[in-house]
Amino acid sequence: MARTITAGTRPRPLGRGTDSGANRWVVLLVLCVSLLLVALDATVLHVAVPSLTEDLHPSSTALLWIVDAYPLICASLLILFGTLGDRVGRRRVLLIGYGLFGVASAVAALATVPEVLIGARALLGVGGAMIMPATLSILRGVFPDRRERATAIGIWTATAAIGAATGPVLGGFLVENYWWGSVFLINIPLMALILPLGRLLLPESRGGSDGPWDVLGALMAAAGVLGVVLGVKRLGAGDPPLEPATIGPLLLGAALLILFVRRQKRRTHPLIDMRLFARAAFTTSVGCVVLAMLALVGLQLIAVQYLQLVIGLSPLETGLRLLPLTFAAMAAGATGSYTLRRLGPRRMVGWGFVLTAAAVLLLVLMGQHDRPLLLTVGFVLLGFGLQTTLFSAYESMLSEAPPESAGGAAAIGETSYQLGAGMGTALLGSVMNAAYAPGLSGLPGVPETAARAATNSLGEAYQVAGRLGGTAGDALHSAARHAFVNGLHVTLFVSAGLLLLGALMALRLPRVMECAVTQDPEDAGSAVPAQATAGTGPEAREPAGSGPSGEGHERRTAGEDRKPRTGGGTADAVRVPASRGRAEPAGSRTPGR
Numbered sequence: 001m002a003r004t005i006t007a008g009t010r011p012r013p014l015g016r017g018t019d020s021g022a023n024r025w026v027v028l029l030v031l032c033v034s035l036l037l038v039a040l041d042a043t044v045l046h047v048a049v050p051s052l053t054e055d056l057h058p059s060s061t062a063l064l065w066i067v068d069a070y071p072l073i074c075a076s077l078l079i080l081f082g083t084l085g086d087r088v089g090r091r092r093v094l095l096i097g098y099g100l101f102g103v104a105s106a107v108a109a110l111a112t113v114p115e116v117l118i119g120a121r122a123l124l125g126v127g128g129a130m131i132m133p134a135t136l137s138i139l140r141g142v143f144p145d146r147r148e149r150a151t152a153i154g155i156w157t158a159t160a161a162i163g164a165a166t167g168p169v170l171g172g173f174l175v176e177n178y179w180w181g182s183v184f185l186i187n188i189p190l191m192a193l194i195l196p197l198g199r200l201l202l203p204e205s206r207g208g209s210d211g212p213w214d215v216l217g218a219l220m221a222a223a224g225v226l227g228v229v230l231g232v233k234r235l236g237a238g239d240p241p242l243e244p245a246t247i248g249p250l251l252l253g254a255a256l257l258i259l260f261v262r263r264q265k266r267r268t269h270p271l272i273d274m275r276l277f278a279r280a281a282f283t284t285s286v287g288c289v290v291l292a293m294l295a296l297v298g299l300q301l302i303a304v305q306y307l308q309l310v311i312g313l314s315p316l317e318t319g320l321r322l323l324p325l326t327f328a329a330m331a332a333g334a335t336g337s338y339t340l341r342r343l344g345p346r347r348m349v350g351w352g353f354v355l356t357a358a359a360v361l362l363l364v365l366m367g368q369h370d371r372p373l374l375l376t377v378g379f380v381l382l383g384f385g386l387q388t389t390l391f392s393a394y395e396s397m398l399s400e401a402p403p404e405s406a407g408g409a410a411a412i413g414e415t416s417y418q419l420g421a422g423m424g425t426a427l428l429g430s431v432m433n434a435a436y437a438p439g440l441s442g443l444p445g446v447p448e449t450a451a452r453a454a455t456n457s458l459g460e461a462y463q464v465a466g467r468l469g470g471t472a473g474d475a476l477h478s479a480a481r482h483a484f485v486n487g488l489h490v491t492l493f494v495s496a497g498l499l500l501l502g503a504l505m506a507l508r509l510p511r512v513m514e515c516a517v518t519q520d521p522e523d524a525g526s527a528v529p530a531q532a533t534a535g536t537g538p539e540a541r542e543p544a545g546s547g548p549s550g551e552g553h554e555r556r557t558a559g560e561d562r563k564p565r566t567g568g569g570t571a572d573a574v575r576v577p578a579s580r581g582r583a584e585p586a587g588s589r590t591p592g593r
Helices: 021-043 046-056 060-088 090-109 114-142 146-177 187-201 215-236 244-266 274-278 280-310 315-321 323-365 372-400 403-440 448-454 458-468 470-508 521-532 551-559
Strands: 514-516 575-577
Touching (some): 021 114, 021 146, 046 114, 046 146, 060 403, 090 114, 090 187, 114 372, 274 403, 280 315, 280 372, 280 458, 280 470, 315 323, 323 372, 323 470, 403 470, 448 470, 458 470
C-alpha cells in the first residue's frame, strides 16, 4: 500500500517536542543560544590577541595557529559531522558538541603555553563543527511548514550576526577589565545550562538512509576542505601564491574534493546527494552565500583596522561603533519571513545584494577623519542588505533539500559560509595590500628597508615610523595613513563589484516562495488518489525498483516545495506562492494538523 504524505496529513514525528506548536519555538530558542556561542567564539579572541601575546609570548607561527585553528578545524569537519548526524542522530551529535565546547573553553582559559591554547582552539573547532550543522538540520525538521521555517531561519541568521558582531565588544570589555582567558570562560556557565536543556527539550531526528556511513568519504571531505581553507588563508596572509606551503594545500585539497564528489556519485548510499547541485535554486543559493561572505569578511577586518589605526578608537569603542550593523541585521532577520513571502527569493536576494553594494559605495566617502554619521548609515545599510541576502539564500537552500538530507545540506551551507569568509580575507586582503604598498615607495629620507617593512601592515608601518622618528618618521606615518585609506577605497570598489555579481547570480532563483496548501483532514483523503496516480511527468519518474510506495516518492511529496506542473501529468502535491490568498498565513495552522 502506497504511503503518501500530503500537505494536510500529519507527518511522521521527528522526536519529542515536534508535535507542539509552542515547543518548537522553545527548541528554536535552544538552537539559537547554541549558535550564538559558536559565532561569538569565532570573533571574541581578536581583541585579546595583544594581551595574549604579552602573556604567552608565542612565535609568529604559533600566534597564527592560535587565531586560525578554530575556523580551520571547524570548516573542515562540517561535512563530516553534518552527515554523521543524519545517520546516528542530530541531537546526539549536538549534545556531544556542547560537552566538547565546554571542556575546550576551560582548557583554553587556563592555558599557560601556546601549544595548549592551540590544542584547545582546535578542540573548540571540533565542537563548533558538531553544533553548527546540527542546529540548522534540527530546525529543518522541527519546522516542516515553509512559512514558519522562514521565520525560524530569520531568527537563526540574526542570531549568528549578533554573535559575530558582539564578540569584539564583549572581548574588548573582558580584556580591559580582566585577563585574556576570560573570553573563553564565558562559554562554561552557558554550556552547563544548555546541555541539560538540550537533552530535555531537543527532538532526535535522523536522515532517511539506512546504508553504511562512508567513513573514507567523510575523511576525504574533511582533508579537502582543510587544504583549501588553509591555502586560501595563507594567500590572505600575503604568502606568495607559488610557495609550496601555499599552493601545496590548495592543490591537494582541490584534488581530494574532486575525488570526494566522484566517490559520492558512485555510491548507493552517499554522504551527500550530489543531485542537489543539479537544482538551480540550491546551487545558486550556495553561490550567493559564498559571494556574500567573500565581500563581508574582508571588509570587516579592514574596517576594524580603519577604526582603530586611522580614526584612533579603542577595541571597545570599535566594537560599539559596529553595533549598528548588528541591529540592522537583527531587523532584517526579524522581517525576513514577511519580506520573502512578498518579494520571493529572486528579488529578495538580488535587492539585498544591490543594497549592500550601495552601502559599500557610500563608505568610499570615508577619509582621514572620523565621520560617525556616515559610518553609522553605511553600517546600517550594510547589515540590513547583507542579512537579507544571507537569510533568503539559506532559506532557499534548506527548502530545496529533502528532510532526510538536512544534515548534509546544512553542512554544505556552513562550509560555503566558511569558504566564502576565507576567500574574502584572501582576495580583499590581497587587493588591499596591492593598493597600499605602492604609496610607501620613494619617500624622501626613509630607508628602503624601513619602507619595505612598513608595507606589511599599517600597524607595522606605525611601529617603523616610531623607531625612525624625526622628519622621516613623520613622513612615513603620514604616507602610510594616506596609502591605507586609498587602498580601502579600492577594496570597497572591488567588493561592490562582487556584490553586484551576486545580484546577477540571484536571477536564477525562483521568482516566488512556494508553499504547500494546508488542507483540512477531510479534504486530504480526496487528495491521496490524485497524488498516488501522479508520476507521468519527467520529474516524477522514479528509478527502476522504486514507485509510489518507495522512499523517493515520500520524499518528494513531504519534503519539497515544487511548482505545480502545467503538463505531463498531475503534480505530486498542490503548491502555491506564499503570497497568494489560497495559502494560509504563516502560523495560522500548526504544521501537520
